[in-house]
Each structure stands twice: as structure tokens, then as C-alpha cells.
Amino acid sequence: MALNSLLDIELTVPDPNSLTDFWVRRGMLETSAGVLGTEDREVQLRTVEGDYRHMSELHLGCEAEKDLADIAQRLTGLGVESEILDTRLTCIDPVFCHRVVIDVTAAHPLTPTQARAHNPPGQQNRVNSRAEAVVEENPRPPRRLGHFVMGTPNFKEATKFFVEGLGFKISDQILKGVATFARVEQDHHNLLIHPGPTSYLNHYAMEMDDVDAIGKAGAAVLAERDDASIVGVGRHVLGSNMFWYMLDPQGNMFEFFSDIDQIIDDEAWDRDFGRRDWEGSDGPAGFSVWGPKEPEVFFNPTDIEIIAAGREAAGLPN
Ligand SMILES: [Fe+2]
Known part of the structure; x- marks a missing residue:
């Protein structure tokens, strides 16, 4: 009995039509x-x-x-007001200041991915025909919003709100708990909170069928704008997902990802692997097992001062 789904997010931007059109060109439906x-x-x-x-x-x-009553009670304990109307709870995030809306809802599974035939060594799963990624007419579209990542100077308070208040479950914590990967679904993370110069959306992530779907969708974005790539393609250490991070037309970083770890048993999940950077001597878990390392701009977006000024003008805390 708990949170069970990341349903959707609202993105506020100066030109929403350009953002909507961008995702329609990726194959999403308006x-x-x-x-x-x-x-x-x-x-x-x-x-x-x-x-x-x-x-x-x-x-x-x-x-x-x-669950709504339990969440409301926990939020009250943290000094956060909330309201329940019928089967919906609403509150304002005390750090980022976005609205949080929680609805009682049934699980909503995805249609399983149509697997492509691969020919690994010693197996002939695809004979006398070319790879589907070569012959398909259009890149496969994103499947679902999988996670979002927030940076903030008030990461301890933010982590408390999401974990102790809303009830996100921690999957991994690194850097002595400074950065927290947490989930409401079975994906390794639906959320990562990390330190940042102001409170901002670092990226949102769309799940893709496989690495070909990532590569082809990313290539189509690059064909529109040749400086859209931030970092990728690679495979993360924490979460194991394959990634390609890019910029949308409104300056938000987004991620095409695939093959993220699934956690269905808290007891079976080995959180010590993520803790090794602060309890062991193996060094930080690192950004990727293969592929490029994150550039400086990954945690310091070029428009961070515009965001900080926007928050100040709106009377929001840093
Ligand atoms: Fe991500």
C-alpha cells in the first residue's frame, strides 16, 4: 500500500508549442x-x-x-500542508515549489516491447533478413516518462520531503547520502536528487524500447540541431540504464534510456554496491561503465542563472 506510479509531469517553458511539436516529431501523440x-x-x-x-x-x-491519509499525516509531521479532495491529495513541494498531485489509481502496465531478433555469437535468431533497426521506416517512439532528476542546494530537505513525506523508496545513495536515487515504481529510480546551485529540473527521462531506439531517436534529434547532444550513448553504473542525454528546444536536458534495473524485492536489492564510494575504498560508483563521462555542464546547465533569476522574481527560495 503506497505510491505506485509516476504518471506525468508539467513542464513550464517560454514556448510550450515548440516543446510539444518536438515530442510529436519524436513519435509521441498530442x-x-x-x-x-x-x-x-x-x-x-x-x-x-x-x-x-x-x-x-x-x-x-x-x-x-x-495511502493519501498516511501521506498527509507524514507531510504534516514535516510541516507541509496538504489537502485531500475525494481520491486526490495536493500539496506544494517545500523546496522546488512545484505542485504535487497524487491520485488513487490502478496500475497501468505498458504493452510489452516488440523484441527485435538479434544474432549473438552461436545463435541465429534472424536469418535471411536484415535487422529491423535497418529496415523500419521510422524510429520507435518513446514509451513512457520514466524518471526526473532535480538539483538543489537544499537537497537534505528535498530528500526528506520525497522519502519521509511522500514515501519514495531509496534504491541507492552516494556521496554520503548527498545524492539519492529513489522510486515509486519498480524502476531503479523515478527520481534522483543531487546538490545544485539553485533548485531546478536537471533532466526528465523517456524510456525507449532498446539501444537501437535510443540511437535512432537521438540521431533524429541531432539531424534537427547538431549541438543537441550533452552526453551519450553509454550505460550508467547506478540503475544500469543505457542513456543518451540531449537538450529539448526549450533548454531542458532530457534522456532517452533503456534497460534500467527493476527492483521488486527490497531485501534482495544490494544497496551496498551504491554505498561503496563512502564506506569502501573502491572510489565513487561513477557515471558510466562505458561511454563518455558527464561533462561539466551536466550538473551546471548554461541557463542556471536564468532559472535562479526566475525563481527570485517569482518569490521562490533558491
Ligand atoms: Fe536519468
């Missing part, structure tokens, strides 16, 4: 004005207009009405 989804999940990203780019709403699902 299911209503400014709302992006897929056939499986009609609402995943919502775009609205505002002065500076930020995540303005986080929409989560939980299993039962009792």
Missing part, C-alpha cells in the same frame, strides 16, 4: 492541447507557458485512499 502521451499512456508530459523553464507539477499515483 492527446489534447499541450498534452503528450502514447497509445499506452495518454498523459505523460504537459507543456504550459511561463517565464523560465521548470517543472511546475508532479503527478503521482497511489494504491488506495488510505
Whole structure:
């Protein structure tokens, strides 16, 4: 009985139409004005207009009405006000200041990926035909919003709100707990909180079918804008996901990812692996097992001062 889904996020940007159109070109559906989804999940990203780019709403699902009451009680303990109307809880995140909306909702599984035939050594799974990634007409579209990553100087308070208040489960913590990977689903992370110069959305991540889907979708983005790539392709250490990080037309970093770790048994999950950088001598877990390392700009976006100024103008804390 708990949170069970990351449903959608609202992205506020100066030109929401350009962002909506960008994702439609990637194969997502504009299911209503400014709302992006897929056939499986009609609402995943919502775009609205505002002065500076930020995540303005986080929409989560939980299993039962009792969960809402439990969350409200925990939030009260942290000094955060919330309101429950029917089967919906709303509150304002005390650090990032976006709205949080939690609905009681049934699980909403994805249609399983249509696997492509591969020919590993010693196996002939695809004979007398070319690879599907070569002959398919269009790149496969994103499947779902998988996670979002937030940077903030107030990372301890933010972590407390998400974990102790809302009930996110910790999957890995690194750097003596400074950065926290947490989940509400079975993905290794639906959220990462890390230190940052101001409170901001570091990236949002769209799940893709496989590495070919990542590569082809990323190549199509590059064909539109040759400086869109931030880092990739590679495979992360924590979460194990393959990644390609890029910029959307409104300056948000996003990630195409695939093959992320699935945690269905807390007891079976080895969190010591993530702790080794602060309890052992193996050094930090690191950004990737293969592929490029993160550039300086990864945790210091070039528009961070615009975001900080936008927050100040809106009367929000740093
Ligand atoms: Fe990510």
C-alpha cells in the first residue's frame, strides 16, 4: 500500500508549442492541447507557458485512499500542508515549489516491447533478413516518462520531503547520502536528487524500447540541431540504464534510456554496491561503465542563472 506510479509531469517553458511539436516529431501523440502521451499512456508530459523553464507539477499515483491519509499525516509531521479532495491529495513541494498531485489509481502496465531478433555469437535468431533497426521506416517512439532528476542546494530537505513525506523508496545513495536515487515504481529510480546551485529540473527521462531506439531517436534529434547532444550513448553504473542525454528546444536536458534495473524485492536489492564510494575504498560508483563521462555542464546547465533569476522574481527560495 503506497505510491505506485509516476504518471506525468508539467513542464513550464517560454514556448510550450515548440516543446510539444518536438515530442510529436519524436513519435509521441498530442492527446489534447499541450498534452503528450502514447497509445499506452495518454498523459505523460504537459507543456504550459511561463517565464523560465521548470517543472511546475508532479503527478503521482497511489494504491488506495488510505495511502493519501498516511501521506498527509507524514507531510504534516514535516510541516507541509496538504489537502485531500475525494481520491486526490495536493500539496506544494517545500523546496522546488512545484505542485504535487497524487491520485488513487490502478496500475497501468505498458504493452510489452516488440523484441527485435538479434544474432549473438552461436545463435541465429534472424536469418535471411536484415535487422529491423535497418529496415523500419521510422524510429520507435518513446514509451513512457520514466524518471526526473532535480538539483538543489537544499537537497537534505528535498530528500526528506520525497522519502519521509511522500514515501519514495531509496534504491541507492552516494556521496554520503548527498545524492539519492529513489522510486515509486519498480524502476531503479523515478527520481534522483543531487546538490545544485539553485533548485531546478536537471533532466526528465523517456524510456525507449532498446539501444537501437535510443540511437535512432537521438540521431533524429541531432539531424534537427547538431549541438543537441550533452552526453551519450553509454550505460550508467547506478540503475544500469543505457542513456543518451540531449537538450529539448526549450533548454531542458532530457534522456532517452533503456534497460534500467527493476527492483521488486527490497531485501534482495544490494544497496551496498551504491554505498561503496563512502564506506569502501573502491572510489565513487561513477557515471558510466562505458561511454563518455558527464561533462561539466551536466550538473551546471548554461541557463542556471536564468532559472535562479526566475525563481527570485517569482518569490521562490533558491
Ligand atoms: Fe536519468
